[in-house]
Amino acid sequence: MSLRPTLETRQATPTLEGAGVKLHRAFGFQDPSEMDPFLLFDDFRNELTEDFEKGFPWHPHRGIETITYVLSGSVEHGDSLGNKGTLGAGDVQWMTAGRGIMHQEMPQGNRNGQMHGFQLWGNLPGSLKMTDPRYQDVAGKEIPEVIDDDGTRVKVIVGEYWGKKGPVDGIAADPQYLDIYVPPGVQKTFKIDTYRRAFAYVFEGAAAFVDAAKPTGVLLEKEVAGQEVNIRDLSGNRTLIRFGNGDEVSLQAGAEGVRFLLISGAPIDEPVAWHGPIVMNTREELMQAFSELRNGTFIKPAH
Template identity: 80%
Template structure:
């Protein structure tokens, strides 16, 4: 077994999207090879309705998949295919935009006015860029949760983990998407397929991730449960941890425990031409997508 090295640990950056939704972006719109097959990750979390209720009005997507995971509040959605629905707390929607879709996402707070969710963008390979759009809406009750003897809890949204399989399937990047909660003071190791790119996103509590190859000057050596570990400083709320190659990661939970998303996927390793909500392989394909938007042929007939 080999612990994955930590390539980078950084806070998510405040930004604004849609019609004025305040959120934090962990990555996106920079180097698309960094976490290939994933392009963008947003944490939309607010206590004030005026910071999110204008939502994400009608906008196009082509060539990608969007994964929306709601923790608090609701997100109402509608699209150009006539689909409508509402995601509630714990629900997931995996949308394959494929050849093109127009949709809107309108968040609403819970009884206290709070809204919290995540959106991840996954790239599509060239062979699937123009596939028919589709949705997978999954209710919270249908997402399996496994609990280990030490109290560690994992919601398995996509992929196989600890004998359970997530309900979302048929995704191009063959990803694993886990919502992990580790109790206070517990050290826990998680297996990840060696050939996947992987990242963790801490959104509650604190945890220190073990680094396989500690560079000078930025690591601490601490004794935990009788072992000498090279660990990063504690990662807290809204922290991205990007891992290198290996087949497992280890986290030491802080005094309040730690909750994070652990996401991995098989890299596509193809050229990326990206502008706004449209991601293709070449500049000409990108230009064609915008010509289609202008001349009304963006939405392709479904057979």
């Protein structure tokens, strides 16, 4: 087994999106090869209704898939295919935009006016960019949870963990998407397929992620998975950790425990032409998509 090195640790950046929704962006609209097959990750978390109530009105997508995971509050959605519904706390929606879809997402706060959720964009390979659009809506009660003897809890949203399979399937990037809680002080190691790109996003508590590339000999307090780690070097709220190659990720939870997303996927390794909500392989395909938006031919009949 080989421990994955930490390539980068960074804080999510405050951003305005949609009609003025305040959110934090962990990555997106930079180098698309950095997180391939993933393009963007947003954490929309607000205590004040006015920070999210204007939502994400009608807008197009083509060439990508999006996964929306709601922790509190709800999101009302509708699209050009006639689909509509509401995602509640714990619910997940994976949308394959394929050849083109228009949709809107309007967040609603919980009884205290709070809203929290995540949205991840996954790229589609060129062979599937013009596929039929589709939705997968999954209720929170359908998401399996693995509970370890040490108190660790893992919700399996996509992929498999300890023999439990997530309810969302048929995704081009074949990802693994786990929502993980590790109790205070617990040391834990998670296996990840060697050939996948991987990142963690901490959103509650804090943890020290073991860096296989970090030299020893500094002031150390614990040893995790055979590697020394300074547990005072903690990654906390809204921290992205990007990992290098290997087949394990190890961590030491902080004094309050830690909750984070662990996401990995198989790289597509194709050219990316990207502007706003549309991601294609070439500039010509991108220009054609925006031309179709202007002339009203963007939404195409089912195959």
